[in-house]
Amino acid sequence: MTNTVCTILLSIVEVKDPQYISAKISLLERELTLTEVEKKIVKDIKESISVGSPVTTEFIKDKYSFYVESDSNVLGTLLGRDSIDSAITDIKVSQLRTMLAKELVELGSDVKRDLDINELRSRIGKLTSHKLVTRNTQIPENELKVKTNAYAEVTAEGEGLDYPIQRIEHFAGKAIPGTVIGILAFAGGFKSTFALNLAYTNAARGKNMLYLILEDTGLNIVDRVVINHIACTALDRSELIDATWVRDNKLLPDQIQHYNKKHNELATKYGKHLLMWDSAKLEYHTFPDMTNLLRDADNLFKKETGRGIDGVIIDQLSLLKYTDITKKYSYTGEILNEWVSYFRKQALKFLDEDRQIVVFLISQINRESYMEASKPKKKGRYDITCAAEANELERALATMITLYKDLDTRDTVLINIPKSRRGMVPENPIQVEAYGNYFHFGPLNLKGEQVTLNDFMNNEVKFEDLIK
Amino acid sequence: METINALSITQLSNKYTALVSGDKFKFLEELKLAKSLLDPHAIAYAPALIYSSGIRNAICYYLGTYFSLKMNEILDYVVITGRQFVDQIFLPSDIRDHQLVDRVFNTGITFIILSQFDYNNQFLESTLIDLIESRTLDKKATIILYEITDSKTAHSLTKKIEDYFIANKLTIINLVGNALNAAVKPPNPKPSMQTTATDNTQKPKNKRIL
Numbered sequence: 258m259t260n261t262v263c264t265i266l267l268s269i270v271e272v273k274d275p276q277y278i279s280a281k282i283s284l285l286e287r288e289l290t291l292t293e294v295e296k297k298i299v300k301d302i303k304e305s306i307s308v309g310s311p312v313t314t315e316f317i318k319d320k321y322s323f324y325v326e327s328d329s330n331v332l333g334t335l336l337g338r339d340s341i342d343s344a345i346t347d348i349k350v351s352q353l354r355t356m357l358a359k360e361l362v363e364l365g366s367d368v369k370r371d372l373d374i375n376e377l378r379s380r381i382g383k384l385t386s387h388k389l390v391t392r393n394t395q396i397p398e399n400e401l402k403v404k405t406n407a408y409a410e411v412t413a414e415g416e417g418l419d420y421p422i423q424r425i426e427h428f429a430g431k432a433i434p435g436t437v438i439g440i441l442a443f444a445g446g447f448k449s450t451f452a453l454n455l456a457y458t459n460a461a462r463g464k465n466m467l468y469l470i471l472e473d474t475g476l477n478i479v480d481r482v483v484i485n486h487i488a489c490t491a492l493d494r495s496e497l498i499d500a501t502w503v504r505d506n507k508l509l510p511d512q513i514q515h516y517n518k519k520h521n522e523l524a525t526k527y528g529k530h531l532l533m534w535d536s537a538k539l540e541y542h543t544f545p546d547m548t549n550l551l552r553d554a555d556n557l558f559k560k561e562t563g564r565g566i567d568g569v570i571i572d573q574l575s576l577l578k579y580t581d582i583t584k585k586y587s588y589t590g591e592i593l594n595e596w597v598s599y600f601r602k603q604a605l606k607f608l609d610e611d612r613q614i615v616v617f618l619i620s621q622i623n624r625e626s627y628m629e630a631s632k633p634k635k636k637g638r639y640d641i642t643c644a645a646e647a648n649e650l651e652r653a654l655a656t657m658i659t660l661y662k663d664l665d666t667r668d669t670v671l672i673n674i675p676k677s678r679r680g681m682v683p684e685n686p687i688q689v690e691a692y693g694n695y696f697h698f699g700p701l702n703l704k705g706e707q708v709t710l711n712d713f714m715n716n717e718v719k720f721e722d723l724i725k
Numbered sequence: 726m727e728t729i730n731a732l733s734i735t736q737l738s739n740k741y742t743a744l745v746s747g748d749k750f751k752f753l754e755e756l757k758l759a760k761s762l763l764d765p766h767a768i769a770y771a772p773a774l775i776y777s778s779g780i781r782n783a784i785c786y787y788l789g790t791y792f793s794l795k796m797n798e799i800l801d802y803v804v805i806t807g808r809q810f811v812d813q814i815f816l817p818s819d820i821r822d823h824q825l826v827d828r829v830f831n832t833g834i835t836f837i838i839l840s841q842f843d844y845n846n847q848f849l850e851s852t853l854i855d856l857i858e859s860r861t862l863d864k865k866a867t868i869i870l871y872e873i874t875d876s877k878t879a880h881s882l883t884k885k886i887e888d889y890f891i892a893n894k895l896t897i898i899n900l901v902g903n904a905l906n907a908a909v910k911p912p913n914p915k916p917s918m919q920t921t922a923t924d925n926t927q928k929p930k931n932k933r934i935l
Binding site for chain 1: 794
């Protein structure tokens with residue numbers, strides 16, 4: 258039997274608890290569309306409560322007999338106190354469906370009558386702005402339950418994605434599935450270099466990474482990954498290839514050969530695990546577009562590697578503000594907040610399946626935070642409010658990693674972790690080598706490039722090695 | 726691949742290259758001399774008063790490199806004369822170089838170069854003591870390098886700051902002559918702790934005289 262507003266009204270009154278009746282009547286008024294008669298009944302109930310003598314079901318049945326008797330469902334048993342909330346939700350869903358159906362029919366007939374495109378956009382926007390509620394009929398399972406090996410289950414989560422810098426993992430742990438990680442920096446602060454190192458590091462370890470390039474061409478990014486691959490595998494400084502040499506077409510024949518060899522080595526070894534799509538190849542104007550795109554990438558990985566996506570890198574979030582979502586937003590940050598929310602859902606329940614992935618959102622730092630972090634006392638020490646535009650990042654991110662290009666020391670970035678749900682925040686920013694000309698994050702693995710205090714004090718590294 | 730407790734030679738070299746003064750080979754000799762005379766364990770990334778003569782840049786270079794390797798971080802530094810610092814502090818706010826003063830207070834290592842020519846302000850030493858106090862609270866090293874040009878007047882000029890170092894058990898190292906007892910190694914140097922005071926009655930472990 259379908260419940261009706263009438264059943265709910267009578268069921269609420271039957272509870273006979275003035276406080277409860279008052280709360281539920283307010284909820285009813287807020288959530289449902291009421292008829293004139295229902296509004297009058299609500300008014301009577303409220304007045305009777307205000308004078309300290311709540312009306313009875315008999316009173317309503319008697320005074321509004323024409324209304325009650327017309328409702329055949331009411332003849333059945335009234336709802337118990339525990340069922341009233343879910344019955345209100347059911348009716349709300351039903352009312353919304355009816356309203357949507359009506360609006361769609363009206364829109365359909367208006368479209369036929371050559372509706373102006375802007376009006377059409379606005380009407381579609383209005384339609385999509387309806388919050389379609391659903392009622393979960395299944396009671397969720399309690400997560401706290403007896404397990405044979407709870408520790409193994411918790412530590413299995415630790416098998417997440419790696420960061421290009423191990424010291425980040427010392428503080429924040431690995432990037433575990435089901436989380437959104439933010440990588441934030443000011444303009445020119447090595448965001449994209451970090452992103453490509455992140456993609457490269459994980460692809461090299463057999464993880465399936467989708468790298469969505471929204472602000473550059475795929476060709477440029479591939480060139481950068483190749484230069485980084487050369488830097489990662491070089492054992493001698495003479496093997497390194499500077500990005501500016503490639504840009505200016507100044508490579509010598511043997512360097513060109515080396516570059517091509519490394520390019521193909523990269524494609525052969527890691528190509529199956531690293532999918533790089535630039536904005537020219539993408540359709541991401543709306544959330545369904547993005548979902549389709551993620552599904553395509555997932556299917557491609559499954560076909561190539563037998564396993565779906567492990568991580569998605571969005572480089573960078575702020576470019577999604579130009580997406581064509583017709584809902585009216587008062588400022589661009591709102592669109593970005595919606596995207597952050599969308600990716601958080603994807604991380605937790607990828608493609609609405611019971612799967613989790615890691616989403617890395619590359620984002621911009623606001624100017625005020627950059628100025629503050631440029632002061633000697635606070636150098637590189639961004640705080641959690643540093644994100645430009647999308648403040649939803651502060652809440653949704655499991656880990657926030659900030660990068661500050663140190664202008665006092667060449668090839669150096671200061672990494673701070675102002676938020677770490679599974680770890681700790683470092684006392685001071687972590688100083689990390691970052692080579693823009695090799696698109697490489699972290700130390701170079703060159704012979705004789707590293708020096709320790711012992712090497713220095715024992716004269717294994719001499720002043721002559723430092724002053725050349 | 727990251728090596729824990731290691732730094733890039735190239736980055737270290739780049740960082741302190743501005744301190745390389747004059748002829749490269751002569752500077753290398755000065756560096757070797759500084760390394761042979763100065764036991765940086767005695768300083769332990771804490772305030773120190775060093776008397777030296779003619780090798781101040783080499784001392785700054787050596788300590789900068791040593792502290793960076795010790796802290797596993799290439800440390801920023803400022804080298805400033807005592808006079809320049811005090812002048813800045815007492816300048817009206819609108820013409821003060823705030824960025825410079827901010828760096829002196831907050832950078833990784835601050836080297837204050839003193840000589841008899843810096844003593845033209847009665848507040849010099851108390852201002853320097855304030856600086857040391859502030860930086861010590863932030864666990865940062867402040868090195869006062871007194872360049873001795875006239876050993877007769879040096880210690881009478883620095884008496885106030887020397888008394889402060891002795892009272893607070895901070896390191897005083899003399900690399901010049903017999904004016905003070907030479908460097909004394911602290912009993913238990915710890916990075917976060919203040920180290921040692923010169924004890925004239927104690928026999929120095931490493932007597933270093935230029």
